[in-house]
Amino acid sequence: MNTRAARIIQAARAAGQTTLSEYDSKRVLKLYGVPTSKEVLVTSQTAARTAASKIGYPVVLKACSADVTHKTELGLVAVGLGTGKELMEAFRLIRKRAGPDYDGAWLVQEMVSGQREVMIGMVRDAQFGPSVMFGLGGIFTEILQDVSFRVAPVRKRDALDMMAAIRAHRILDGVRGMKPVDRHVMAQAIMALGRIGLDFPEISEIDVNPMIIRGSRPVAVDGLIVLGE
Amino acid sequence: MTGIMENFFAPKSVAVIGASATTGKPGNVVIKNIRDNGFKGKLYLVNPRGGRIEGLAVCTSIDELPHGIDQAIVTLPAVAAPDTVRALGARGIPAIVLAASGFAEVDQMGEALQAELGAAIRESGVRVIGPNTTGHVSTPANFTSSFFPLGKVPGGHISYITQTGNFCGISLRHIMSAENFGVCRVVGLGNKVDVEESELLDYLGDDPETHAILLYLESIKYPKRFHRVASRVTKKKPVILLKGGASDEGAAAAQAHTGSLAANGRVVDGAMEQAGVTRIYKYSQLFHVAKALAAMPVPAGNRVSFLSPSGAFTVCMTDYCRAIGLEVPQLEEITRKRLQKFAPPFIRMRNPVDIFGSAGLVGYEKAYGDALDAVLSDRNIDAAVVIMMLTTESGIPGYDFLVKLARKHRGKPFYVTFMGQHEHNVAAKAYLEPRGVPCYMQVEEPFEVLSVLSRCRRSLGR
Known part of the structure; x- marks a missing residue:
């Protein structure tokens, strides 16, 4: 078990949270080897600007709080911010949408670009225990439900089988001039979710959606860890 | 135990x-x-x-x-x-x-x-x-x-x-x-x-x-x-x-x-x-x-050949094979040449094997027997299906050649299926199955079985 991840989860539980914030979720994922987007958590407009300069434009700005799990639907995400001016405008707009009671922080992220989005996840199945999912990500996740599951622990061969098992598996190949997805990196990420599921019985679900394929490498740009009993 | x-x-x-x-x-x-x-x-x-x-x-x-x-x-x-x-x-x-x-x-x-x-x-x-x-x-x-x-x-x-x-x-x-x-x-x-x-x-x-x-x-x-x-x-x-x-x-x-x-x-x-x-x-x-499984080995893979006296079956069953995860690959040249030997020159023999012309020229048993032996010997093929069309008018062949081929090719499975006169199909099954050749009354069934068993093969000996 990763002790730093354990401390993050423990702190969230102590604070009575039922989910980890996006920032904390991705910290845990990263500690288990899932590639995640570069990001800085900030609490002020000035700090956001400093972070953006450090990360390099364009950036993404998100409200980040354990209480906010549907950021996109609430209009609390701004992508493709190319300048400091655009960042400040987005900051003001999102703060307004978040409302006067919002006391969460702000996440400044690198803008990860790629045409393909996949998703990985974990669920604690009533019959088989922690089970890991791979499938099409982004808006297609729910529409096509093109996913495959395996029971943890997930071996590398299982992870490779999961990629081959979805109907749209050819999207992982070098199609339309795109590079083939690095299946080794993808497999490591899938296997990591199995390990997290086995290490932390208090985690009931994980969504890593989407993972954007940048070049050939998948990068988690959003993440949600749900705490159960 | x-x-x-x-x-x-x-x-x-x-x-x-x-x-x-x-x-x-x-x-x-x-x-x-x-x-x-x-x-x-x-x-x-x-x-x-x-x-x-x-x-x-x-x-x-x-x-x-x-x-x-x-x-x-x-x-x-x-x-x-x-x-x-x-x-x-x-x-x-x-x-x-x-x-x-x-x-x-x-x-x-x-x-x-x-x-x-x-x-x-x-x-x-x-x-x-x-x-x-x-x-x-x-x-x-x-x-x-x-x-x-x-x-x-x-x-x-x-x-x-x-x-x-x-x-x-x-x-x-x-x-x-x-x-x-x-x-x-x-x-x-x-x-x-x-x-x-x-x-x-x-x-x-x-x-x-x-x-x-x-x-x-x-x-x-x-x-x-x-x-x-x-x-x-x-x-x-x-x-x-x-x-x-x-x-x-x-x-x-x-x-x-x-x-x-x-x-x-x-x-x-x-x-x-x-x-x-x-x-x-x-x-x-x-x-x-x-x-x-009782009569034949598990196929080594999903590459199928089949013998059919009807163009409709060569077309339909090839489509069906693809739909259920089976391949119908090209045969080795040596196999193709052997098939051509008994075939009328205007038919170009390939996989699936259109056996109608050969059966007309050299007789049912010789045509089917030689073709089945040929495809079962082919290194591109993991399993075969024999489609027989039996009617009283066209005459009923002996089936021993199939039993002999089953004994000869113990490493590769083949199954028999039918179209035609039901009583002859039933009689063929009653003769062949106790002698180790599985028969299926509906033409899709042997292909479905091969689809299942080729998936099964992937698990064995992992």
Whole structure:
């Protein structure tokens, strides 16, 4: 078990949270080897600007709080911010949408670009225990439900089988001039979710959606860890 | 082999509790079944009225039975089950088959009775198959506990674990009357109050008499255990599962997408795939796949050749093969040339093999026989299907050439199917199957079996 991840989860539980914030979720994922987007958590407009300069434009700005799990639907995400001016405008707009009671922080992220989005996840199945999912990500996740599951622990061969098992598996190949997805990196990420599921019985679900394929490498740009009993 | 399962599958002595002198009653049929199957162990009967049944002396109570009996078959009504189990346990009988229905499958009273039965089993330390089952069969021991009139069950190396009371009754009758393969161990699990699929799969995985295992399950009692056991067994022998009720398996209340996507049996599907279990989705394939496994080896892959005298079949079946994950690859040049030898020059022979012209030129047996020999020798081909079109007018060939080719090509499977006059198809099947060539009455069936077995091949020897 990763002790730093354990401390993050423990702190969230102590604070009575039922989910980890996006920032904390991705910290845990990263500690288990899932590639995640570069990001800085900030609490002020000035700090956001400093972070953006450090990360390099364009950036993404998100409200980040354990209480906010549907950021996109609430209009609390701004992508493709190319300048400091655009960042400040987005900051003001999102703060307004978040409302006067919002006391969460702000996440400044690198803008990860790629045409393909996949998703990985974990669920604690009533019959088989922690089970890991791979499938099409982004808006297609729910529409096509093109996913495959395996029971943890997930071996590398299982992870490779999961990629081959979805109907749209050819999207992982070098199609339309795109590079083939690095299946080794993808497999490591899938296997990591199995390990997290086995290490932390208090985690009931994980969504890593989407993972954007940048070049050939998948990068988690959003993440949600749900705490159960 | 030792252990409790031996008491079920290789008993040396058996008692029938509820033995009856009345023809047709379960307590009578089971005695006839045991005798018809040539059971060589000792048979004891219990009925409070005593006397003699089927020529055997009857004990009036379980207490009168000698010590050291391996197994008891109970054909008494459900309500008597808990007390009977306790009495058998006290008599030192470790393995019990409970036939009666009227437990949790019926109503709340039945549920309560089943709970009481469960307690009786735990307290007595006995092991139980059932209740609510037609029992089990073990042909290596010439034994059955079924109360459905079966007669002598043909022996073989195919074993079944099934969650339906009809299996050691009607389904077995179907196998015995419509098919020509033998079985090894067959279990109707019933309500699975004690013995369940994982333990049986584990046992059959190590059973040298069992070469392939087919399961029909509506639920998996210990999913993690089943997953673990299946992962081990599927490396050694084919494990084929028909899982009923998959569409009912919902996900737990979910906050994340992954949880909601875990519905519709997707986790079970993934878990079984991971464990190397080969899924089927048709009840009839429990028989179709079994007879292929009984007679022929598992194909090395999914590359198929087939012989057809009709252009329609070469087209349709090629389409169907692709739809179900089979390849119909090009043949080696040496094979193609050999096929061309007997063919009219205007037909360009290839895969699938249009055999019509050759059959017209050199006769049915020579054309089919040489072509089948050729494709089975081809390194691009893992399995073959022979489509025969039999009518009285076109003449009925001898079938021995197929039997001989089955013996010659022991490493590669082929199956026969038909289109044409039903009586000739039936006669061909009746001749070929007992001689080791599986036949299928519908033209898609042998391809479906190859699709299943090529998936199965991926698990073997991992």
